[in-house]
Each structure stands twice: as structure tokens, then as C-alpha cells.
Amino acid sequence: MNDKSSNISKRRRTARAKDSADYVAKRAEVLGAAATLFKQQGFHSTRLVDVAREAGLDRATIYYYAGSKEELLQDIVGGVLDTAIAAAQELGADVTLTGMQRLHQIFVILMTSYEENYPATFVYIQEQMHQVGVQETEWAKAILKRTRLFDRMLIDFIKEGIEEGDLRSDIPPRLHENALFGMLNWTHRWFVPGGGLTGRQVAETFWSIYTGGALTDSGRKKICTSDPVLSVVNG
Numbered sequence: 001m002n003d004k005s006s007n008i009s010k011r012r013r014t015a016r017a018k019d020s021a022d023y024v025a026k027r028a029e030v031l032g033a034a035a036t037l038f039k040q041q042g043f044h045s046t047r048l049v050d051v052a053r054e055a056g057l058d059r060a061t062i063y064y065y066a067g068s069k070e071e072l073l074q075d076i077v078g079g080v081l082d083t084a085i086a087a088a089q090e091l092g093a094d095v096t097l098t099g100m101q102r103l104h105q106i107f108v109i110l111m112t113s114y115e116e117n118y119p120a121t122f123v124y125i126q127e128q129m130h131q132v133g134v135q136e137t138e139w140a141k142a143i144l145k146r147t148r149l150f151d152r153m154l155i156d157f158i159k160e161g162i163e164e165g166d167l168r169s170d171i172p173p174r175l176h177e178n179a180l181f182g183m184l185n186w187t188h189r190w191f192v193p194g195g196g197l198t199g200r201q202v203a204e205t206f207w208s209i210y211t212g213g214a215l216t217d218s219g220r221k222k223i224c225t226s227d228p229v230l231s232v233v234n235g
Helices: 007-018 021-041 048-054 069-095 100-118 120-128 136-164 173-189 199-214 219-224 228-234
Strands: none
Touching: 021 048, 021 069, 021 120, 048 069, 069 100, 069 120, 069 136, 100 120, 100 136, 100 173, 100 199, 120 173, 120 219, 173 199
16 A cells, blocks of 8 residues: 555544544554564564554554554654653752752653553664664654753763762763663563563662662762662662
């Protein structure tokens, strides 16, 4: 089917513009089916007809909800990234928080978001994260811009933690970020919701490992004093 020459593409655009509850609900189901198949089979091995079958649709009806599998992946990734950016912006605007508190909260938010949106976020990490930077499409450029915005906010939180004396200044901010968030990005290889650990438990455990080596003595004392959960984890 040539989607560009088909009236169904016009119907799809009209339906998305109207944002009806039934259409939104069914499209969310299609996105969920796509994410599951992308995770199981890989993005490149999954066909749009496979997504249709998984979502209980026929070969023609799937085009009412998506023009291509690329469109589905883009919507999956964009939604999760926008949620992360909004959370970081909210934390950054809260003047009552320290840099370490902001960093801790966004770290936990990210991992719980991975869990709540499983396997959508992992699909991006597994299939596309390292490819977006070399693509020339408008979507890739927009995603790269938003990813860099999120990255700058994380670096700002880390720099704040260093300036406040809680994080070690002999470790470059970028290395702090790679050490901490690299642990989360690797979870796509093994984390499955309901597999024994919750997303929050994973995040808190990783956080304790990170803070065990990244904090200054004064920073560790502050964490143990202000956060009952981490005071137990950090001993």
C-alpha cells in the first residue's frame, strides 16, 4: 500500500487532529504492541503488518493509526523523552532542592519511567540511541536537540553538587554523568518489570553504589542525614 497516495493517510491525520478518546486509546494500544515487538524481534526485523497482527488489526486498518513503523518508534521515543525533560525542568525550578537532591530524584524518575514505559524506552536505547546522531531527518534533529537539552540539565545538577561540596571535584562532570546514568542505560539488557526488583529498587541500589565512591565525606554525611532510605543503604 502506498500510504502517501491513499485516502487513509488523510483520515489518519484528521483522526489524530481530533484527538478522540477512542482513537487515542487504540493508538496507544498500537504503540504498546509496536514497542513489545521492537523489543522482542528488533526494530529492523519487525514489519508494520506484524504490529497490526499484535494489536488485533488487519493489514489495511493499521494505516489508520500509523503510516510506518518508523513513525511508531518516533512517537514512542518522543513521549518518554518529553516526560523526562519536563521532570528535570520541574526539579531545576525547585529552589528548595540541592544539586544532589535534584540528581537523585531525576535518576529515580528515569528508572521508574523505564519500568512504566517498558519496553518502549529500552527500544530506543537498544535500537536507535547511537544512530540518531548521524541521521539527517527532521525527527532525528529534533530528538538530538531535546536529548542535548536533557543532558545539559543533568550536567548542571552534577556541577551544582560539586559546587556545594557534595560531589568530588576531582572527577569531571561528564565522567560523573557517564558513571551514574550509564548504569541505567545498561538495564535494557536485563531488566524486566515483575522480575524480582522494581525500577525504584534498581535505581536506589545503583545510587548507593555511585554515592559510595563519588561523594565527598561531607556529602555522604548530608545524604545519610537527610535521606532515611539512603542512610540505611550507605550504612
